[in-house]
Amino acid sequence: MDSFKKQLEFMTSNNFQILSINYAIDYMEKKKRIKDLRPISLTFDNGYMDFYEYVFPLISRHNLPVTVLISPEKVGKSVKIEGCEVPYLTWEILRELTNNNIAIGAYEDYTWNINNIPKDLFRRHIIDYKKSLEDKLGVEINYFGMKEGVPNHNIRNLLISAGYRAFLTECPTNRKPDLYSIGRIQVDDNDFNIFLTKISRTYLFFKDRRSWKYIRKYKLDRVAHHISETYDRMRGVK
Numbered sequence: 001m002d003s004f005k006k007q008l009e010f011m012t013s014n015n016f017q018i019l020s021i022n023y024a025i026d027y028m029e030k031k032k033r034i035k036d037l038r039p040i041s042l043t044f045d046n047g048y049m050d051f052y053e054y055v056f057p058l059i060s061r062h063n064l065p066v067t068v069l070i071s072p073e074k075v076g077k078s079v080k081i082e083g084c085e086v087p088y089l090t091w092e093i094l095r096e097l098t099n100n101n102i103a104i105g106a107y108e109d110y111t112w113n114i115n116n117i118p119k120d121l122f123r124r125h126i127i128d129y130k131k132s133l134e135d136k137l138g139v140e141i142n143y144f145g146m147k148e149g150v151p152n153h154n155i156r157n158l159l160i161s162a163g164y165r166a167f168l169t170e171c172p173t174n175r176k177p178d179l180y181s182i183g184r185i186q187v188d189d190n191d192f193n194i195f196l197t198k199i200s201r202t203y204l205f206f207k208d209r210r211s212w213k214y215i216r217k218y219k220l221d222r223v224a225h226h227i228s229e230t231y232d233r234m235r236g237v238k
Helices: 002-013 021-028 049-062 091-098 119-137 153-162 192-198 201-207 211-217 220-235
Strands: 016-018 038-040 066-070 078-081 084-087 102-107 143-145 166-170 182-184
Touching: 002 016, 002 049, 002 192, 021 102, 049 066, 049 084, 049 091, 066 091, 066 143, 091 102, 091 119, 102 119, 119 143, 119 153
Parallel strands: 016 038, 066 102, 102 143, 143 166, 166 182
Antiparallel strands: 078 084
8 A cells, every 4th residue: 555655646746637537538538638737637547446445546646537447246345356255345335435535437357358258148238237236236337348459340339339438448459549449557566676676657658459369468567666676675665
């Protein structure tokens, strides 16, 4: 949590403008402009209870808009992660979040990659997840997300016809920016230098390009991690 606090403090004091997901999409569609600031939008996958316990108080203090993606099938339940029982957010808490500047979106966690989901199941989830969340929360659900992969032509059309405004996945998507393949940068490192690397313009330039597969193939990203960790050890940073 200290790492996230440090990252948040850096962004709010270093020329970043944290946008709501709706504003970010408007910006992508050139409906709105950002002057002299670097736009960034924060999303949190899965909808675990620790978001409410640790993240929500911080972003509330700064009055920042963020997005939580959750599967309605997991609301109020729990999952075992590394032997520990990890609870999901409840409907009551989700309703509280929607009243406090937090956007809610649907999340597909049947598997990590969109290509590994049975097509009929995914089609049902696209329609059912939206209806379930909207019925329970009383808000419009405009975003569907998952960890990896981008929709094919048929799935894209279904997302559009179901009323989703965008599909959120993870970089690299190996394509130009597109509302139904928005590649997000996964930031889950405690290392602050790695965080700075991931939000740098250089990193973003390479992340969605074909050259990225060679960076991963030859583990150049791992080298960067190792150099950063070694540097921190030399400075006595824990």
